[in-house]
Structure formats: structure tokens, C-alpha cells
Amino acid sequence: MIESAIKERLVAALGAEYVLDSNESKLVYSYDATPGMQAMPDVIVFPGSTEDVQRIVKICQETGTPIVARGSGTNLSGGTCPLEGGVVITFQRMNHILELDEENLTLTVQPGVITQDMIKYVEKNGLFYPPDPSSMKISTIGGNIAENSGGLRGLKYGVTRDYVLGLTAVLANGEVIRTGGKLAKDVAGYDMTRLLVGSEGTLAVITEAILKLIPMPETKKTLLAVYEDMDQAAQSVSAIIAHKIIPTTLEFLDQATIKVVEAFAHVGLPTEAGAVLLIEQDGAPEVVDRDIEKMAKLCQELGASSVEKANSEEEADALRSARRAALSACARLKPTTILEDATVPRSKVAEMVRAINEITEKYGLEVCTFGHAGDGNLHPTFLTDARNTEEMARVEQAFGEIFAKAIALGGTITGEHGVGAMKAPYLEWKVGKAGIGAMRAIKTALDPHNLLNPGKLFSESAEGVFS
Amino acid sequence: MIESAIKERLVAALGAEYVLDSNESKLVYSYDATPGMQAMPDVIVFPGSTEDVQRIVKICQETGTPIVARGSGTNLSGGTCPLEGGVVITFQRMNHILELDEENLTLTVQPGVITQDMIKYVEKNGLFYPPDPSSMKISTIGGNIAENSGGLRGLKYGVTRDYVLGLTAVLANGEVIRTGGKLAKDVAGYDMTRLLVGSEGTLAVITEAILKLIPMPETKKTLLAVYEDMDQAAQSVSAIIAHKIIPTTLEFLDQATIKVVEAFAHVGLPTEAGAVLLIEQDGAPEVVDRDIEKMAKLCQELGASSVEKANSEEEADALRSARRAALSACARLKPTTILEDATVPRSKVAEMVRAINEITEKYGLEVCTFGHAGDGNLHPTFLTDARNTEEMARVEQAFGEIFAKAIALGGTITGEHGVGAMKAPYLEWKVGKAGIGAMRAIKTALDPHNLLNPGKLFSESAEGVFS
Incomplete structure (x- = not known):
């Protein structure tokens, strides 16, 4: 629980109508699309500008308050669940398309824009923004950037990362950085743009993005x-x-x-x-x-x-x-659907599907597997019931084996959903101790007090999150 | 100067034939393609494997010895000039194409492979590796990755970054990380692959890469x-x-x-x-x-x-x-050619060329401007003489104005050549104080003793390097 003095400072910075802390509001922002994960935030704030976000971050930094930036909460890895409470930043007010630049084929947006609205707007102008996560009707572009979202067109066109040219972001210290630009080429220093894409809100709060567009296929x-x-x-x-x-x-x-x-x-x-x-x-x-x-x-x-x-x-x-609609369709059958995204080199897809089926049978579970075969990005989806703790334990064991198999085949634990809280215990399996060490060093360098989306990516134990 | 005990340890680790410290050898590795930059290394080493590189890095780490990894030294920003002496790692022995995987459309290579040889090898198999820096006849793929090289096909196909799927690299602490894989999609943790691409040897020593190929255009x-x-x-x-x-x-x-x-x-x-x-x-x-x-x-x-x-x-x-051949052609006319790569949004190319001409006239200089117009990536090339210190001072002033103009037009100080030592004083103009702060924090986190390519990217002063 954060102190009322902190809330008062947030109200003073943003205005009372943009700072919510009723139980109803907290409940609404206590979960995302990930089954079995819930934690109450202390307060939800609605910034209207990068400067507002700066004010929020500075107050949190001075008071040691956790910050969870959030789009529509469609993510499937617990990435926006406020595990340690604190302030949830939501971008409903910062939902504008700021500029379509047809000469440079760029679109400048605020994080709260709904992905599909943006895609439709762009297509109306004869242009194309390829990344199309299945959640795009609901998801925001800010969330897509934070998660480096994929989609059905990834095989040919790549993922969100490949279409982000520049970012405005607020660092944990309250400073604003502007990375990249309307530029096809830019090698001025480290690639902060792509470091922030897919960093799941743990390194900075993204407040604006310049996206690359391409001509609409005929x-x-x-x-x-x-x-x-x-x-x-x-x-x-x-x-x-x-x-x-x-x-x-x-x-x-x-x-x-x-x-x-x-x-x-x-x-x-x-x-x-x-x-x-x-x-x-x-x-x-x-x-x-x-x-x-x-x-x-x-x-x-x-x-x-x-x-x-x-x-x-x-x-x-x-x-x-x-x-x-595959996920929605699965969700009709059982109370809980747990969808994973283990990814393998595309030549290993058949072997991976067979392994998923064997593992499922071994643990007596029900699974639907679909996904982006061209990318080797499969979505084994277990139909289960979170209230059945015994079955959930088996689901977790099955996922552990699926991740291990994916890695053994030269793959990864997550192709497009992110690590979040769900897969934090498994990250080391993919990147190794040295890889985790390097990532932690970067996290600590940019967010020394671990205020930005704490509890995500990194896990203290190698145990699963269901247990 | 490093102590002879360090050289002895390197000889013990690699064998005497792979550790050079004659004056002739040191001279050869004292410069790259950047005019007016020269500094003598203490020793040059020729590792044969990732493990060799690990041994070298550990010796350097224990003895506080600077490390400069180097390909063919074609870079134009002083990126491989061993400004603080120490050990130059060169990859002549690690120059093998390890695997062409036609099912997954990947090529696994060691850093010392010559870019053009690799491109020809791939094309013989009906596949395509698009990045084609002008130096590709001589440059190595390791150097291309360290610099995030561009080229003539960047407009349609992107740059080196867009074709690196995975890396093996030795960190400053001597640990080996393996990033990415033969995967179209991988969001397991921070994007270390793209953080290392273009990091100019300041964060890790790259020892192997998995590259993405595409079908050869018909x-x-x-x-x-x-x-x-x-x-x-x-x-x-x-x-x-x-x-x-x-x-x-x-x-x-x-x-x-x-x-x-x-x-x-x-x-x-x-x-x-x-x-x-x-x-x-x-x-x-x-x-x-x-x-x-x-x-x-x-x-x-x-x-x-x-x-x-x-x-x-x-x-x-x-x-x-x-x-x-434009650069070689220019190089015939005057003793020194200084080629820059200020880059602007493509809609600003005409304005930028005009500005370059005005600035050149103002300082009484001779310039040839060519480059990748579709990318907004121009190469104003000054024909000058490094021995004429008065003229060189004017060249430097002119570049300062060109960089300032590029940034004012929404551009950057370097589109594809890197910051190195040459543009370190100007990096802050592009990324701001907060941006430099974030980059320095990452550098310090991964290389706390500043052993990897010291003196590059970051500058203590805002003064130019010619002065």
C-alpha cells in the first residue's frame, strides 16, 4: 500500500479526475489476459502527455513506488499484472495518431492507439503496417511495442520491432529520451529503440513512437x-x-x-x-x-x-x-485456457507438434495446437480449470517439458508473448546464466531501484509460477 | 605499454605464432580507413575459436588491458584504432562459413569471413544476403555487425541489423552469451542481439553469428x-x-x-x-x-x-x-578524403545537399556529395590534406555545421559509419544528455572497467577530434 501523500502528489500533478483509487478501479487493473494472475495496484493514473508521465515517474522515483505501464492488458504472460502494487499508468488519454508522413512513410503515434484502428487508418491511405497480433482489435500499439508483438504476417514482414523507427520514453530517473527518428539508417550510439522494444515496461515508459510504413500490397x-x-x-x-x-x-x-x-x-x-x-x-x-x-x-x-x-x-x-478466433473458441470449452508460444526453427515444427502431443498425453491433458508454422511459432493451448490445482500442476509440468524441448530443438520459450511473470522462471533456460547476468546488469543500470514493472522477466527461483 | 607478463600469458594461451608484437605488426594494426587517426597497440592476437577469445578477454580483464576487436579495418569513424593501446583481436583465423541451412534460410558464420565472399557463396545457392556496404570486397561480416553496416540496397532491404538472428559473444567478464537463434521470432528477454549489433566492439566481442537469408530476387x-x-x-x-x-x-x-x-x-x-x-x-x-x-x-x-x-x-x-568506387575516386585527387554520413529523413535530401554546398563554400572547401538518397543517407566527402592543419580546422568546423543541420532536419550524425572516435564528440547532439546517460549506464553495466574498445562512442568533451 502506498501512502496517501503519494496519491495527493499524483492528484496535484494530473488533476483528481485522472487519478483513480476506488476498489472497483483497482480491481479492473489488477489483471490482464493471463489466467491465474492477479494483484491489486494502489492507484491508476491517466497521463495526457509525456510531461505528465515524467511527473508521475518522478513522484514514484522519489517515493520508491512501483510503476506498471499498461495498454489494453491483452498480454498472455502476466506482463501487466501489478505484482508489487504501486501505480498503473494507462494510456486511454494518449491515444492519438499524431502524424502520417507520406513522403517518409512514417506514422507518429501515442501509445494508447488501438492497433487495428491504426492499421485501418494507414490502409485508408494506401499504406501498410504489417504486424497484426491476434489481439489487434483490442491491443494498443504501446503494448505491442513493449511486448514486440508478432502476428500472422510475421513470416514475410517481420514483427513490431522491424517497424519501430524511433521512440520517446521516460526513464526511471524521470529523464526523457528520444531515440531514432524518421530515418532508414541511424547508428548514433547503442540501438536504444530496439532495446526498449520488447523490454516489457521494465526499462522505460514509452510515450510516443515513430513507425515505419510500407506501400500497401496490391x-x-x-x-x-x-x-x-x-x-x-x-x-x-x-x-x-x-x-x-x-x-x-x-x-x-x-x-x-x-x-x-x-x-x-x-x-x-x-x-x-x-x-x-x-x-x-x-x-x-x-x-x-x-x-x-x-x-x-x-x-x-x-x-x-x-x-x-x-x-x-x-x-x-x-x-x-x-x-x-482460435483462442476465444478454445476459451468456450473450459474455464481456463493457457496458451503458450514456444518457438522453434521452422524445420522443427513437425517434431515440436509431435512432442507437444506426447507430453500432453503423458500428463493426461487436453491441448489445441495452432500457430504461425512458417515462423516455427506454435501456440499449444491447454484447456483446463485454474480451480483444479492438481490439474494445474500437471499443466505446469507439461509446459516445462515443452519449453525444454523447444530449447533442445534450437528454439525459444517465447516467440511473441513475452516473458512477463509467467515465463520468468524459464528465461535462464534460453539465455543461460551469463545471458541473465547481462540482462540484469542492463536492468539495474537503467532502473537501479527496480521500480519499472518489478517481478517481470527476472525470477529469483527456477520454479514455475503456478506452484 | 602492457607488461611482458601479459604477453607471456597470451602466448601460453594461444601459442607464439598467434601473438604478434613486432613494430611492423603493431604499425599495421595502428590505424583503419579513417584519416588522421593512429595509435599503436601493444600486441595483436589471432584467436582460432570462441574459447580462445574467452582466454584473451580473461587475461585482459585480470590485467586491466584494453581490447580492440577488429575485422579488416575499413571503417571510417576510427572505430578500430587502438586509442589506448592494449590487445588487438583480429579474426583472420576465424573466417569460416560454418553452415548454410536451406530449410531455415540461415547462414552461420565466424566474424572473419569477407562480406563479398559470403554474399557470393550465398548467391551460388540461390539465396540472398542484402546488406552490401561499399567496402564489402574487403570488409568482414564481424566488422559489419559491429558497425551495423548499411549499403546500397538498404532502402528496400534494410541494414545488417535486419539480418542478424543470433550471436555468440564474449562479455567483458569473460563469459560467453548466445543470443537469438534460427528463429524468426524470439522475445525471451532483452534484445541482446540488436544491442550488440552496431555497438562498435564496446559491449562484447562477437565470435559467431547466425544470419538471415532471403530468396534471391529473380x-x-x-x-x-x-x-x-x-x-x-x-x-x-x-x-x-x-x-x-x-x-x-x-x-x-x-x-x-x-x-x-x-x-x-x-x-x-x-x-x-x-x-x-x-x-x-x-x-x-x-x-x-x-x-x-x-x-x-x-x-x-x-x-x-x-x-x-x-x-x-x-x-x-x-x-x-x-x-x-566513389570514395576511391575522390581519394586520387587529394592526399586526404574525409567522408561523412550525416543522414536525414528522405524528404529533406535536397535541403541537406544545398546546406552542404553552402557550408562548403563558406569554409572555402572542396566537397563531393554522393550517397543513398532513398535512405536520406548522404556522404559529403571533403577533399583535403591532413598535413594542412589550418584547412583541417575548417573541415572540422564544416562537419560540425553539417551535423547540426542534419539534426535540425530530424536526422542523425551517422547513418551507417558509426560513431567511433571521430563522431564521439557529436553523439550528444543527436541523443541528448539523457540518451548519453542511458548509453553510458549500459556500457558501465556490461564493461565496468572500460576495457572493450575504450575511447569510442563516448567523449569527455564536446570538442572535435581534429583539434
């Missing part, structure tokens, strides 16, 4: 390949890349996911199939046509029982939306 | 647009981008550069022209043809006196090679 086509055997789907992924085609999207749904998604979305997915691939290509019409034909042929050659092109943008959109 | 075409007026060339650059075409290359040569390059390379450049643009597009044949036609038309509409397509790959290659 056209896009969609393919659905159905397989009896999951291995054939995985082989198709490898074959497409080996034939030097990089499609926009190469999504994988396993049998369990197909059933769940079809029951939810009714888009005509073949519920008896072993796996499906949702494949998209965009670009110049000639190239898209050629690539789509080639990929259809490859999928057929590798044993797809059917390969169908979407006949219209509506049909394609229904398929995409169905895929994006 | 075809490429080249266009040369000639202008009487530099402004028309700059307007053409803006118009091309505004028409949503992102060419591979959009190179600018001003009148002075055209003359110098033509006298050197004899490729038929129009020596009376005010400026030329060298434009290239690659990709699928249909798209390349269409883009090239559109760009040719745009250039004509904006006043180009001639727009010609290269008739063969030989002709195109001659033009590219001529452009790449």
Missing part, C-alpha cells in the same frame, strides 16, 4: 490446404520455403483446434482433418497468382487431401477471422 | 537518370516513394562526384550533369519491368534530361561498381 490471395496427417502439413511448410517462396501467412491448425474453431466460427473447416494450413500471399497480382499456384501444387504433391482457394475477400476474411 | 534492372538541376533529382526520389515504389537502390551523385567518378571509372557518366540518380529494382520480372517503367516516367516528368536503362548486366555492374 492484392492478396488465400489458400486452405487440408491434410489427414499433420506431418504432411509440416512438410508442406518446409517445401514452400525450400522452393524460395515466402508467403505472407502460413498458419497451422491441428485436429483439435479445427474442431473447436469450426464449432465456434462455422466457416466450413473440415472437422475430420488431421491438420490444415491457412496460406496467404500478397503483392503484385502476377506474383501472387504464380506463388499461390506453386504453393497449391506443392501442398497437393505432399499429400493434401484438398487445396482450395478462397473465392472472395469475404471468404478469405472469414478464414482469417476464424484463425484469429 | 531479376534486377538498372536505370540512370541525369539531371541538370540537383533539386529535380531529389524531387524524383520523393516522387518515386510517394508513388509507393520502393526500389532496391536509389543512389545520388552530385556534379563534383560525377566528374571524379567518370575520370576514374570511364563508364560514360555525363560529366556536365548537375546530378544523377542510379536506380535499381529487383524482384519478379513483371514487377521489375513495371516499376522501372514507372520510375523512368516519373524521372522524365520531373525534368531529367535523360533516363537510360542499362542494356546488360555488365553495363549495370559497371555503373554500380563506379558508384561503389
Whole structure:
């Protein structure tokens, strides 16, 4: 609990209407989309400018108060759960698109802009912002930057990191830094822009961003390949890349996911199939046509029982939306869905899916696996019930084995969801003692009193968070 | 001067043939491609493995000896000049391509591989590594990574940073970290990969890298647009981008550069022209043809006196090679060429070129300006004589004004050459006091005794290095 004097200072800095501490407000900001994680903040503040954020950070710094910056709280790693209480900074007021610069192909935004609104705005102007996390209807760009969000178009276009050119951020000491700019090239000192992208609010509070845009692809086509055997789907992924085609999207749904998604979305997915691939290509019409034909042929050659092109943008959109709804669809079946994002080199996708299925069986659990096959970024999603502590313990053991397997295959514990609190105990498995040491040194250098999102990324123990 | 006991330890660790300290050897490693910078190392070592580098770093750490890791020394910012003596680590023995993984489209390399050799090797396998610094015939990939090198294809394909997926590096404490992997997505902790890329050897010694490859574009075409007026060339650059075409290359040569390059390379450049643009597009044949036609038309509409397509790959290659030879061509005219890389948003290129010309005139100097117009990354190159201290003082004043102007236009002091020793006094102009503070904090956290490439990036004074 923070002292009332601190709240009074925040009210004096921002005005009473922008400082909330009712129990209802605290409850609303006590959790994010991560199951089983909740902690009450002491106060929620609504800054209107970088200067407001500076005032907040300075008050927190002087009083040793934890700071958790937060977008829409869609993250799945407990990243915005205020584990040690303190001040939650939320960006509802700082939700403006500040400038579209068509000459330099940049967009300057405040952190509170909703990702999908921003993407639509950009597309209206014939331009393209590729990163499209599944949560984009709700998520904010500030949250995407803090988490280095991925999405379905990552295979061809990369992730959020690849589209952030510059940042304005408030450091733990209350100073403002401005990194990068409307620049394709900038090597003036360390790459602070990319150090802050994906730093999960632990190094600075981001208050403005310059994003890179690219021309809108002229056209896009969609393919659905159905397989009896999951291995054939995985082989198709490898074959497409080996034939030097990089499609926009190469999504994988396993049998369990197909059933769940079809029951939810009714888009005509073949519920008896072993796996499906949702494949998209965009670009110049000639190239898209050629690539789509080639990929259809490859999928057929590798044993797809059917390969169908979407006949219209509506049909394609229904398929995409169905895929994006996979998590929601799973969430209808059991009280708790725990979705992970272990990621492997793409050549190891089949092996990883098999391992997930074996591990699931071993622990007597129910899993749906889907994800970005082209990226090797899978989302094994356990259907469980947080109130069943015995089952949750098995889920945790299963995840431990999945992470270990992913690392053994040259992969990582998290491809796009972040470490947060959930995966902090496993970070060392990926980066090693020396890697953790280096990351901790950076954290301590920039935030010596551990005020920025404490309890995230780094864990004192190697134990899981459910236990 | 380091003590002979240290040399003896290095000999014991590596073998006598891999530890040099003759005066001749020290002289060879006392400078890089930066004019007017020279400092003698105490010893030069030739490690054969990451473990060797670890042994070297540990000896240096225990004895407080400076460490300068070095590729071919082509850098233009004094980045590899051993300002405080100590040990130069050179990677001639660690020059192997370790693995081409065609399924995951990655290449694993040691730092000493020559950039162009690597690019040719990859292209023989139908794959593409886009970053192509002008020094690539001589430069090493390790040097490219340390400097985050750019090149002529940066506009469309990005820079070295965008192609580094993972690194093995030895920290100042002698520990080895392994970052990233053969992974399109990895958000496990801070982005150490990109923090090390462009850190100029000040945070760690890079001993291995996993690089991202992409499919080789099917075809490429080249266009040369000639202008009487530099402004028309700059307007053409803006118009091309505004028409949503992102060419591979959009190179600018001003009148002075055209003359110098033509006298050197004899490729038929129009020596009376005010400026030329060298434009290239690659990709699928249909798209390349269409883009090239559109760009040719745009250039004509904006006043180009001639727009010609290269008739063969030989002709195109001659033009590219001529452009790449711009620095060598300038170097024939005067004893000293000082080439800078102030970078601005691309919409400000014309304004920046005008400012460079005004500043040059004001200080009575001779300049050739060329560079990556599509990136806003210009290379004003002063033709001077380092022995003429009075003129060098004027050159330095001119650069100060050029950097200030670039920053005023929303640009940076260095787009691709790095800060090194040359631009250390100006770094604060770009990143501010708070930015320098954050960078210094990171440096101190990872290298508390300032052993890794001391004297680079950070400057005690705001004075220039020539004075």
C-alpha cells in the first residue's frame, strides 16, 4: 500500500479526475489476459502527455513506488499484472495518431492507439503496417511495442520491432529520451529503440513512437490446404520455403483446434482433418497468382487431401477471422485456457507438434495446437480449470517439458508473448546464466531501484509460477 | 605499454605464432580507413575459436588491458584504432562459413569471413544476403555487425541489423552469451542481439553469428537518370516513394562526384550533369519491368534530361561498381578524403545537399556529395590534406555545421559509419544528455572497467577530434 501523500502528489500533478483509487478501479487493473494472475495496484493514473508521465515517474522515483505501464492488458504472460502494487499508468488519454508522413512513410503515434484502428487508418491511405497480433482489435500499439508483438504476417514482414523507427520514453530517473527518428539508417550510439522494444515496461515508459510504413500490397490471395496427417502439413511448410517462396501467412491448425474453431466460427473447416494450413500471399497480382499456384501444387504433391482457394475477400476474411478466433473458441470449452508460444526453427515444427502431443498425453491433458508454422511459432493451448490445482500442476509440468524441448530443438520459450511473470522462471533456460547476468546488469543500470514493472522477466527461483 | 607478463600469458594461451608484437605488426594494426587517426597497440592476437577469445578477454580483464576487436579495418569513424593501446583481436583465423541451412534460410558464420565472399557463396545457392556496404570486397561480416553496416540496397532491404538472428559473444567478464537463434521470432528477454549489433566492439566481442537469408530476387534492372538541376533529382526520389515504389537502390551523385567518378571509372557518366540518380529494382520480372517503367516516367516528368536503362548486366555492374568506387575516386585527387554520413529523413535530401554546398563554400572547401538518397543517407566527402592543419580546422568546423543541420532536419550524425572516435564528440547532439546517460549506464553495466574498445562512442568533451 502506498501512502496517501503519494496519491495527493499524483492528484496535484494530473488533476483528481485522472487519478483513480476506488476498489472497483483497482480491481479492473489488477489483471490482464493471463489466467491465474492477479494483484491489486494502489492507484491508476491517466497521463495526457509525456510531461505528465515524467511527473508521475518522478513522484514514484522519489517515493520508491512501483510503476506498471499498461495498454489494453491483452498480454498472455502476466506482463501487466501489478505484482508489487504501486501505480498503473494507462494510456486511454494518449491515444492519438499524431502524424502520417507520406513522403517518409512514417506514422507518429501515442501509445494508447488501438492497433487495428491504426492499421485501418494507414490502409485508408494506401499504406501498410504489417504486424497484426491476434489481439489487434483490442491491443494498443504501446503494448505491442513493449511486448514486440508478432502476428500472422510475421513470416514475410517481420514483427513490431522491424517497424519501430524511433521512440520517446521516460526513464526511471524521470529523464526523457528520444531515440531514432524518421530515418532508414541511424547508428548514433547503442540501438536504444530496439532495446526498449520488447523490454516489457521494465526499462522505460514509452510515450510516443515513430513507425515505419510500407506501400500497401496490391492484392492478396488465400489458400486452405487440408491434410489427414499433420506431418504432411509440416512438410508442406518446409517445401514452400525450400522452393524460395515466402508467403505472407502460413498458419497451422491441428485436429483439435479445427474442431473447436469450426464449432465456434462455422466457416466450413473440415472437422475430420488431421491438420490444415491457412496460406496467404500478397503483392503484385502476377506474383501472387504464380506463388499461390506453386504453393497449391506443392501442398497437393505432399499429400493434401484438398487445396482450395478462397473465392472472395469475404471468404478469405472469414478464414482469417476464424484463425484469429482460435483462442476465444478454445476459451468456450473450459474455464481456463493457457496458451503458450514456444518457438522453434521452422524445420522443427513437425517434431515440436509431435512432442507437444506426447507430453500432453503423458500428463493426461487436453491441448489445441495452432500457430504461425512458417515462423516455427506454435501456440499449444491447454484447456483446463485454474480451480483444479492438481490439474494445474500437471499443466505446469507439461509446459516445462515443452519449453525444454523447444530449447533442445534450437528454439525459444517465447516467440511473441513475452516473458512477463509467467515465463520468468524459464528465461535462464534460453539465455543461460551469463545471458541473465547481462540482462540484469542492463536492468539495474537503467532502473537501479527496480521500480519499472518489478517481478517481470527476472525470477529469483527456477520454479514455475503456478506452484 | 602492457607488461611482458601479459604477453607471456597470451602466448601460453594461444601459442607464439598467434601473438604478434613486432613494430611492423603493431604499425599495421595502428590505424583503419579513417584519416588522421593512429595509435599503436601493444600486441595483436589471432584467436582460432570462441574459447580462445574467452582466454584473451580473461587475461585482459585480470590485467586491466584494453581490447580492440577488429575485422579488416575499413571503417571510417576510427572505430578500430587502438586509442589506448592494449590487445588487438583480429579474426583472420576465424573466417569460416560454418553452415548454410536451406530449410531455415540461415547462414552461420565466424566474424572473419569477407562480406563479398559470403554474399557470393550465398548467391551460388540461390539465396540472398542484402546488406552490401561499399567496402564489402574487403570488409568482414564481424566488422559489419559491429558497425551495423548499411549499403546500397538498404532502402528496400534494410541494414545488417535486419539480418542478424543470433550471436555468440564474449562479455567483458569473460563469459560467453548466445543470443537469438534460427528463429524468426524470439522475445525471451532483452534484445541482446540488436544491442550488440552496431555497438562498435564496446559491449562484447562477437565470435559467431547466425544470419538471415532471403530468396534471391529473380531479376534486377538498372536505370540512370541525369539531371541538370540537383533539386529535380531529389524531387524524383520523393516522387518515386510517394508513388509507393520502393526500389532496391536509389543512389545520388552530385556534379563534383560525377566528374571524379567518370575520370576514374570511364563508364560514360555525363560529366556536365548537375546530378544523377542510379536506380535499381529487383524482384519478379513483371514487377521489375513495371516499376522501372514507372520510375523512368516519373524521372522524365520531373525534368531529367535523360533516363537510360542499362542494356546488360555488365553495363549495370559497371555503373554500380563506379558508384561503389566513389570514395576511391575522390581519394586520387587529394592526399586526404574525409567522408561523412550525416543522414536525414528522405524528404529533406535536397535541403541537406544545398546546406552542404553552402557550408562548403563558406569554409572555402572542396566537397563531393554522393550517397543513398532513398535512405536520406548522404556522404559529403571533403577533399583535403591532413598535413594542412589550418584547412583541417575548417573541415572540422564544416562537419560540425553539417551535423547540426542534419539534426535540425530530424536526422542523425551517422547513418551507417558509426560513431567511433571521430563522431564521439557529436553523439550528444543527436541523443541528448539523457540518451548519453542511458548509453553510458549500459556500457558501465556490461564493461565496468572500460576495457572493450575504450575511447569510442563516448567523449569527455564536446570538442572535435581534429583539434
